[in-house]
Amino acid sequence: MSNTLAIARRELSSFFFSPIAYLVMCGFLMLSGLFFMLTVFATGQPAEMRNLFFWMVWILIIVVPAISMRLVSEELRSGTIESLMTSPISDVQVILGKWLGGLMFFVALLATTLSLVFVLALWSQPDYGPVFTGYLGLILVGGLYMAIGTFASVLTRNQIIAFLLTIFLILLLTVVTYFLPRLLPPEWSAAAYYLNVNEQYDDFSKGLIDTSNFVYFISGIALFLVLAVKALESRKWR
Amino acid sequence: MIRVQNLVKYYGPTLAVDHLDLDVEAGQVVGILGPNGAGKSTTIRILTAFMPPTAGSASVNGHDVLTDSDAVRRSIGYLPESTPLYPEMRVREQLHYFGRLHGLDRTARNRRIGELTEACGLEAILARPIGHLSKGNKQRVGLAQAMLHDPPVLVLDEPTAGLDPTQITEVRKLILRLAESKTILLSTHILPEVEKTCQRVVIINRGRVVAQGEPEELKQRVRSASRVVVDVKAPVEQVKAAFEKIQSVQDVEAYNDQGWTLAAVTARDNVDIREILADAIVENRWSFREMTYETASLEEYFIQITSAANIEAA
Known part of the structure; x- marks a missing residue:
């Protein structure tokens, strides 16, 4: 546990030395602010963040891979993986630490958008229940994308490839599972629909906390973290 | 301390290590020497439990790298x-981070980092970002990091590669200072390195041990005879004729060098022929300005043995 936290802490602090991280931060805040102005902060709109949350789930498709792309691939490229993997720590600790470090940075990034909630509160009386569940859901979506990104970054030492591979895998869970159900027989389309991230997130933005949504995100995170551990193990045998 | 038996490693279809055996006793400094791609790094990566061998076994401090890899990493x-x-x-920060991964608590880390700061001369750079350090300083940080958990065995893969001569001397001194209390295995393709730091040399080529022994011992095994180069003032033919008459001389090569004759004389059976040559020069009343005695270096032996192995394999 302490090893996992040590890796996560190092990962988190190294983000603040990376120009890409600052770019991501700027881009994310700018887009969130823009969508906030366009969809939430307008006369006649209800005082809720739901419309913004809808768009943020889409923004995460770019933001999270940009954070996760360097997690393991940078260690592979620079060779520090050798010092790391010859320390008395396990592959599981490495992967968990990397994922957690990335997620911590993402949560910090997300926390900055609380300023938008503050602005909303200045002009109206928002219902904080759905705001809370909406953010909880975003953390789960971010956690899932971060797990996918961690897996992708074990596969290559090239950050760009890790970035694109992560986006590709996320698109399978968002765009493809959105259009695919229309082409499938009904009994299959329900299953494909279940895999859609946006669909699973929808309840959170409405203020609902459903166990089945939790199961979806937690098992998705677990699946990709296990894949990442396996991929890291298999690197040695090549 | 380190035992490697029948080690084999394939990368896909490529054979990197070919039935390699290696033994390092406690307290020894052993150098692995070999051309690039000979399998040095692969052997080291297997020993440090970074990657598993395809076949064979390796153990450090009595712990097997496959079944007891955590204990190997701690050793x-x-x-x-x-x-x-x-x-x-x-x-x-870097030292604290790896100290933490090795399970040292804050007090232990502070104590060790204090000791190593002194041992490796890091006082001036402790607070500097690693990206701004010179290669020599980075090497010292790397050495300090390797010793954080006070392991009995140090494994150094090309510790002086890419350093300038001053830095090489410094790092070498540091290694020798450490050698008093530790077993050290280091790899290099720089020959003076092993001659100066190691008690035992293992030469590997194409994943196999082709020779091993003390540096001096290996030098004596060189079959090429010693040579004496003399520079005398006399016609080439006369010098050649005079030297070839001497019984223990095997071969003479002579060239004209602006009135002087430069003769490279090879002796039979490694006999020291300097005195005999000097007598011959005096006898002929030649002027004489230089005599050099060339013994075979480890370098020659290395080239001889690795190219011989190449020919064998081809």
Whole structure:
């Protein structure tokens, strides 16, 4: 546990030395602010963040891979993986630490958008229940994308490839599972629909906390973290 | 301390290590020598439990690298090739981080980092980002990092590669100072390195041990005879004729060098022919300005043995 936290802490602090991280931060805040102005902060709109949350789930498709792309691939490229993997720590600790470090940075990034909630509160009386569940859901979506990104970054030492591979895998869970159900027989389309991230997130933005949504995100995170551990193990045998 | 038996490693279809045996006794400094791609780094990576062997066994401090890899990692301080460090971290942070991964608590880390700061001369750079350090300083940080958990065995992969001559001397001194209390296995393709730091040399080529022994011992095994080069003032033919008459001389090569004759004389059976040559020169009343005695270097032996092995394999 302490090893996992040590890796996560190092990962988190190294983000603040990376120009890409600052770019991501700027881009994310700018887009969130823009969508906030366009969809939430307008006369006649209800005082809720739901419309913004809808768009943020889409923004995460770019933001999270940009954070996760360097997690393991940078260690592979620079060779520090050798010092790391010859320390008395396990592959599981490495992967968990990397994922957690990335997620911590993402949560910090997300926390900055609380300023938008503050602005909303200045002009109206928002219902904080759905705001809370909406953010909880975003953390789960971010956690899932971060797990996918961690897996992708074990596969290559090239950050760009890790970035694109992560986006590709996320698109399978968002765009493809959105259009695919229309082409499938009904009994299959329900299953494909279940895999859609946006669909699973929808309840959170409405203020609902459903166990089945939790199961979806937690098992998705677990699946990709296990894949990442396996991929890291298999690197040695090549 | 280190035992490697019948080690085999394939990368896909490529054979990197071919039934390699290696033994390092406690307290020894042993150098692995070999041309690039001979399998040095692969052997080291297997020893440090970074990758598993295809076949054979390796153990460090009595712990097998496959079944007891955690104990192996605790017994070894490892400096990988080209010293990978995190450029954005400060030296102190990097050392604390790896101290934490090795399970040292804060007090232990502070104590060890204090000791190593002194031993490796890091006082001036502790607070600097690693990305701004010179290669020599990075190497010292890498060495300090390898020794954080005070392991009995140090494994150093090309510890002086890419350093300038002053830095090489410094790092070498540091290694020798450490050698008093530790077992050290280091790899290199630089020959003076092993002659100066190692008690035993293992030469590997194409994944196999082709020779091993003390550096001196290996030098004596060189079959090429010693040569004496003399520079005398006399016609080439006369010099050649005079030297060839001497019984223990095997071969004479002579060239004209602006009135002087430069003769390279090879002796039979490694006999020291300097005195005999000097007598011959005096006898002929030649002027004489230089005599050099060339013994075979480890370098020659290395070239001889690795190229012989290449021919064998081809």
